[in-house]
Amino acid sequence: MIRTATPADVPVIHALVRELAEYERSLEEVRADAGQLREALFGERPAAFAHLAVDDVSGEPVGFALWFLNFSTWRGVHGIYLEDLYVRPAARGGGHGRALLAELARICVERGYERLEWAVLDWNRPAIGFYEALGARPQDEWTVYRLTDGALAGLAGTER
Numbered sequence: 001m002i003r004t005a006t007p008a009d010v011p012v013i014h015a016l017v018r019e020l021a022e023y024e025r026s027l028e029e030v031r032a033d034a035g036q037l038r039e040a041l042f043g044e045r046p047a048a049f050a051h052l053a054v055d056d057v058s059g060e061p062v063g064f065a066l067w068f069l070n071f072s073t074w075r076g077v078h079g080i081y082l083e084d085l086y087v088r089p090a091a092r093g094g095g096h097g098r099a100l101l102a103e104l105a106r107i108c109v110e111r112g113y114e115r116l117e118w119a120v121l122d123w124n125r126p127a128i129g130f131y132e133a134l135g136a137r138p139q140d141e142w143t144v145y146r147l148t149d150g151a152l153a154g155l156a157g158t159e160r
Helices: 007-023 035-044 095-111 127-131 147-157
Strands: 003-004 050-054 059-070 077-087 116-118
Touching: 007 035, 007 050, 007 059, 007 077, 007 116, 035 059, 050 116, 059 095, 077 095
Parallel strands: 077 116
Antiparallel strands: 003 050, 050 059, 059 077
16 A cells, blocks of 8 residues: 655656645645656655555555654654655545555654654644544644745845
């Protein structure tokens, strides 16, 4: 049901990224193209990794997890940051999302990583319920901040 992505999977991963962005009401923010994903996942120095959930009957991809390593200064070891987890609506409820997370948990345990972390939109109640049922707990005391576009360039002193 779960397999490591290959370079041949880049077009479907790109399509799934766009589907996720549409679900999250942010399709207009997607700028990444398939070439950028290919480089990030399979270039000379991969910065991210991906796994696919595939339909047991057809073998067609129905979801994906895209992740990268983070590091905890408090624990002194790497962890996994799950950037995206998405299962196509028609395949939800079939165990694909749980299987993707279980694979990442397995990687953490096998490699001695002590954290598997991700963010979820506050309005995505189905996802929040799903994650909490697995034993994940929100980190309510933390607020995520982000610099992009003009604010990022401005702070860097390279105003566009």
